[in-house]
Structures are given as C-alpha cells and as structure tokens.
Amino acid sequence: MQLYSWIKLFGNRKNKRGSRNLFVCILGIVWAITVLGYIFFVREWVRGISRNLAPYWFIQLVEIVYPRFNTEKHRFPADFFLEKADQVILRFSLLALIIGVGYYLYYFNKNFATKLGEFWNQKMDKLQVERLRMIYSVITCYLVWDWILILNKLSLLSGFYEPVFLLRLLGWGFPPMYVCLLLYGGLILSLLLLLSNRWVVISASVIAFTFIIIQGYFFSFHKIDHTYATYNYAVCCMPLLLYQRQIALKKGLDVVAAWPLLLIRIGVATAYLMAGLEKILIGKIAWFYPQTLIFYLNQHESILYHLVSQYPVLATVLSILVVIFEISFVGILFLPKYSFFFLACGFIFHLSTYFFLGVGGLLSPWILVYVFYIPWENISFQFIQKNND
Amino acid sequence: MNVKNVIIVLFFISILIPFCLINSFFPFYYYGMFAESIQYTNQQESFVITYTGKFQEEYPFSSNRIGLSEGHFSYIVRSYYYQDRIQQLFSQLHHILEKNEKISRWKLKKVHHQPGGATVLMDQIIWKPQEQARQ
Numbered sequence: 001m002q003l004y005s006w007i008k009l010f011g012n013r014k015n016k017r018g019s020r021n022l023f024v025c026i027l028g029i030v031w032a033i034t035v036l037g038y039i040f041f042v043r044e045w046v047r048g049i050s051r052n053l054a055p056y057w058f059i060q061l062v063e064i065v066y067p068r069f070n071t072e073k074h075r076f077p078a079d080f081f082l083e084k085a086d087q088v089i090l091r092f093s094l095l096a097l098i099i100g101v102g103y104y105l106y107y108f109n110k111n112f113a114t115k116l117g118e119f120w121n122q123k124m125d126k127l128q129v130e131r132l133r134m135i136y137s138v139i140t141c142y143l144v145w146d147w148i149l150i151l152n153k154l155s156l157l158s159g160f161y162e163p164v165f166l167l168r169l170l171g172w173g174f175p176p177m178y179v180c181l182l183l184y185g186g187l188i189l190s191l192l193l194l195l196s197n198r199w200v201v202i203s204a205s206v207i208a209f210t211f212i213i214i215q216g217y218f219f220s221f222h223k224i225d226h227t228y229a230t231y232n233y234a235v236c237c238m239p240l241l242l243y244q245r246q247i248a249l250k251k252g253l254d255v256v257a258a259w260p261l262l263l264i265r266i267g268v269a270t271a272y273l274m275a276g277l278e279k280i281l282i283g284k285i286a287w288f289y290p291q292t293l294i295f296y297l298n299q300h301e302s303i304l305y306h307l308v309s310q311y312p313v314l315a316t317v318l319s320i321l322v323v324i325f326e327i328s329f330v331g332i333l334f335l336p337k338y339s340f341f342f343l344a345c346g347f348i349f350h351l352s353t354y355f356f357l358g359v360g361g362l363l364s365p366w367i368l369v370y371v372f373y374i375p376w377e378n379i380s381f382q383f384i385q386k387n388n389d
Numbered sequence: 390m391n392v393k394n395v396i397i398v399l400f401f402i403s404i405l406i407p408f409c410l411i412n413s414f415f416p417f418y419y420y421g422m423f424a425e426s427i428q429y430t431n432q433q434e435s436f437v438i439t440y441t442g443k444f445q446e447e448y449p450f451s452s453n454r455i456g457l458s459e460g461h462f463s464y465i466v467r468s469y470y471y472q473d474r475i476q477q478l479f480s481q482l483h484h485i486l487e488k489n490e491k492i493s494r495w496k497l498k499k500v501h502h503q504p505g506g507a508t509v510l511m512d513q514i515i516w517k518p519q520e521q522a523r524q
Binding site for chain 1: 393396397400404405408409410411412413414415416417418419420421422423424425426427434455456457461464465467468471472477478480481484485
C-alpha cells in the first residue's frame, strides 16, 4: 500500500513534474543496481570467464555480444578483459549522467529547451537538397562501381563466411552469384533513378538497403572495416531527407526540414569524437607516449618512421594534435561559420593517415562525406542555373 | 513522441550502444581504431602456412592467392586456430586451390617471437587431403 502511494506520488500522469521525477528515480535505481551487480557479481565472472569459471548463461551472453572473445581469450591476459568490463560500466554510468543532466536541463531550463527545439526545427533551402541529391548520387556511384567484382571474389571464399551482427539477425548466408547481381543491379539502377530525379524516396531507400547489406557481406569474413562507417550515416539518412523534400514540394514550400541532414552531420562528427575519446579511455596516457605512434608507423612501414624515431617529441606532438582534432571536430556543429576550417583539418588528417599509415585513400568516403557540411545553396553554379531556367 | 523524435532517439542509441559496449554491431560502429595500448597490439605470435606441391617441395602459402591481405588472412587463421577449426581452414584453402594445383599436404606452424628477435616453434599441425578423403 505504501509502495502504491509512493508510485502515485511520483508517477501521477496528470502531474507532469511527478512523472519526470519518476523517470529520474527509475534511471537512478537502474544505474545503482547495474553498478552494484557489476561490483559484487559480474566483475568476478569476467575474471574467471577465460577459465570457464562463470555462469553458463553469462558465457553464452558474452559469446553473443563478443563473438571474437573465444579467439582473443588465448591472446590477452584476464586483466585485459577486466579492464574492458570496467570501461563498459564506466561508459554506461557516464551515459546515465549525461541523460540525467540533459533531462534536467530540458525540463527545468527554458533557454536550453528553446535552443534545442530551434536546432531540430531548422529549415534549409530546397536547392541545398537538390544539389546534395545529385552530388550524393555521383559520389555513391564512384564508391560502389567495383562492388560486384569484390562480391565475385568473396563468393570464392564463401567457406570463410561468418555473418556480421545484422546478417546474423536476419539469418542470411552468403548469397549465390545471381542474388549478388540482383543486389548490385538494384543499387546501380536506384542510383541512376535518383540522379535523374525519379522516384527519389524509393530509390534512396533501395540504395540504403543494398548499400548496407552488400557491405555486410564484405565484412562477414572475420574483419569489420571502417571504410564506409561515416558514409553509412549519409546513406541511411538520405531517404529521410528526400522524404522531407517531397513533403515540402507537396505543400509548395521553398524550405525543407533540415533534421535528417543534421543527423548526418552529427553522426560524422560524433564518429571523430568517439575515436578521440577511445584513445584517452582505452589507450590512456600511453597513447601520448612517443613509442605508440612510432610503433604504428613502423608497423605500416611508413616513411615518417625514421624521422619520428629520431625526434620522439615530434611523435608526442603529433599524437596530441590527432586527439585534439578528433575531439574538437564536433565543434563544426556549433560553429558553422568555421566549417571550412574543420573540414580542411579533416582533409589534412586523412591525407596524413593515408600517406603515413596507408589507411584510407585520396578520395576516401571519410573525406567524401564532408559534402554534407557544405552549404551548396550559397554556391553559384551558373551552368546549372541556366539549365534550370 | 512523434516519428521525428523516435528516429532521432534511435539514431543516438545506434551511436551510443557500440561506444558503451566497446564493440561494433554492424552497421553500428565502434571507433577504437589505433586506440589499443601497444603492449596488447604488439603481436608476439604469428602463423605460417605451407603446402607440399606435386614435386614434394614445400611452398609458403601467400594470402594474395585467395585475394586477401596478409593482415586479414592472419586474422582468419588466428580465429580458426583458437576455435580448433584449423582442419576446416585447410579444407577451404585446398578446395579453392585444388583446381589449379595438386597439393598433397598442408602445414601450419605457430611461432612465438622472443624479445631478442629469436623465434620459437610453439605448435605444428599437418593436414593431408588424401587421408581426409579416405576417412
């Protein structure tokens, strides 16, 4: 009875403040139970999991979430996994804290709520979407033109196929060549339709589906690659952006809701932010030791290796610059005036990783996705304008 | 909550779950590239695969022959080795190469690299396709 009245006090749906308090309470209780459960039980199970000294269901769960654990447990000591498990709890705690603070600010700080509303309700000129549609179609054609050759090569290695998360969920095996041709044909045809401004929402949706599925097949051979990681945000959000354009066209508006474009920009910026945070959270101070960069340069037989090993301080400076760039790139979302500065830094960063570490390429998808930060509606293309007239 | 807000929330969840669980769940990525401490990334073990051709000579197997990079292939080999599936790996390789070449024996050596530069043979597995066929 007491519990009922307590819930009634906090969870009264009519009383908005009460239901908000209930949410914060539930969040706090879930967090406390998770942390206590981890400290008293799970941490010990993680310590013993390499020697099968953990409950069966926990071992099964780890195998589902971390399929490579069975291989890596032979390579790394138990402390390595314990450190990772501590990190998981630390990150969930950090997330709970951010959600709690965000929730508090949203409901108790009018200025924050207004600014957040303004951010997500931004509009843009429909010309921006039109130009992005064309640029996106051309770039994606360039990225995928040889995918059928890769699928053909992988079909010979289908014995090594081990589906990635999405394909495991769908229960799809490696497809026969005619299915590969169908997927690839669908992707190319949709790109051509999108470029020629026909059935744009359906075409963009087919592109998103085939782009992700084919990539899934590429990475189902024991190694996930980050080549298209940020470009995937663009691929997944383009159907939403084009749908907003369709709504604007139907209503006869000249402006389009910008939130799908904002999602793409946020996705790309947070990818850099997380890459930078990982270096601090996982590598810790060791990431800034000169040996770390020297090791990676040596591993990739880089031309920079000899110079940096002669001047170790240069390695530390470069490591610091990398982390500063990755963490500060998110500033592009709040300082659009300086977006060209952030993009130029990104371009130099990716060129450097290509030349010195052999990662990516001159026209890597990580660089190409920058087109979504460019205000195309402000750029004058006399030739296109004449054609449109 | 309207559709727009649901999509925005799902989008953030898709970004945050791999970050919190320190793992990629394709198509949702974890961005831990080059973040691992070198005491862990520094490989102390390596795998060498060789095969015996029709003139009874032993040749080193290069991953280029099946169109994979050396790094990617060693990833696969390590996986099969520790999951006790190395015969399956040999069987796959044999299946791919047997059209062009007669191979009588496959061998895998697990080598440990010592700090001074010396190498120690830790394990060796031999697989003969003919014997496998007879079984």
